[in-house]
Amino acid sequence: MAPGPALACRALSCQAGGRTIVEDLTLEFEPGERVALMGPSGSGKTTLLTTLAGLLPPAAGRVLVGGVPLDEQPELRAGLALVFQSYGLLSLLTAAENVEVALRAAGRPPREAMRLAAEALDRLRVARFADHLVEELSGGQQQRVAVARALALRPRVLLADEPTAEQDATHRALVLDELLAIAARGTTLVLATHDPEVAERCDRVVELRALAASRRARRSR
Numbered sequence: 571m572a573p574g575p576a577l578a579c580r581a582l583s584c585q586a587g588g589r590t591i592v593e594d595l596t597l598e599f600e601p602g603e604r605v606a607l608m609g610p611s612g613s614g615k616t617t618l619l620t621t622l623a624g625l626l627p628p629a630a631g632r633v634l635v636g637g638v639p640l641d642e643q644p645e646l647r648a649g650l651a652l653v654f655q656s657y658g659l660l661s662l663l664t665a666a667e668n669v670e671v672a673l674r675a676a677g678r679p680p681r682e683a684m685r686l687a688a689e690a691l692d693r694l695r696v697a698r699f700a701d702h703l704v705e706e707l708s709g710g711q712q713q714r715v716a717v718a719r720a721l722a723l724r725p726r727v728l729l730a731d732e733p734t735a736e737q738d739a740t741h742r743a744l745v746l747d748e749l750l751a752i753a754a755r756g757t758t759l760v761l762a763t764h765d766p767e768v769a770e771r772c773d774r775v776v777e778l779r780a781l782a783a784s785r786r787a788r789r790s791r
């Protein structure tokens with residue numbers, strides 16, 4: 571395995587819609603570390619996670635996976651999974667197919683993909699919806715399918731955007747337990763959240779400030 575933190579960004583700037591959202595950000599995430607990414611609405615958590623996942627190219631700076639720049643080895647993206655805030659499921663596929671498709675794309679043979687998908691859906695208590703089209707599921711159920719899909723991939727780094735936001739108290743605890751458990755197997759976990767209880771269960775909090783506030787802080791250093 572390449573040396574260095576599991577995931578890092580150096581002097582990273584991100585733009586969305588032609589506007590700079592995140593500027594000159596340097597962070598490191600160790601293997602197995604559980605990090606809560608917090609900050610006010612609009613501070614750029616989603617934009618940052620999408621960039622760290624390699625789905626949005628940085629406006630400046632770099633993302634490194636195991637010390638290797640992602641732009642030099644784009645195949646390293648295969649070790650990164652993102653749970654999207656709006657789930658990112660294929661609505662005309664069933665819950666099981668959504669998880670299986672991701673596993674197949676990651677190179678798992680069909681039978682193994684079916685087994686791993688069934689296991690993950692069971693753990694997230696959506697097994698009874700395995701054969702339902704995603705569009706038939708509630709928001710909370712869809713979110714658990716999206717979490718199941720990311721967990722089934724056993725990624726090196728799992729990035730999740732407010733993964734408990736749609737859950738009731740029971741399912742919030744379940745989702746959080748399942749996410750935190752994967753870190754014990756070495757996966758780095760970065761959870762964007764507004765929930766102080768989620769943050770409390772992580773090893774560390776990274777606070778993202780709105781751009782104007784972060785510029786003021788840099789000037790006063």
Ligand SMILES: Nc1ncnc2c1ncn2[C@@H]1O[C@H](COP(=O)(O)OP(=O)(O)OP(=O)(O)O)[C@@H](O)[C@H]1O
Nearest residue numbers: 586587588591609610611612613614615616617618
């Ligand atoms: N595609 C886009 N086009 C234009 N502006 C965008 C786009 N994506 C994000 N933004 C803007 O970037 C800023 C940061 O958005 P982002 O969703 O990353 O924040 P966030 O911290 O995740 O917010 P929340 O906590 O509400 O989910 C916001 O001002 C938003 O309007």
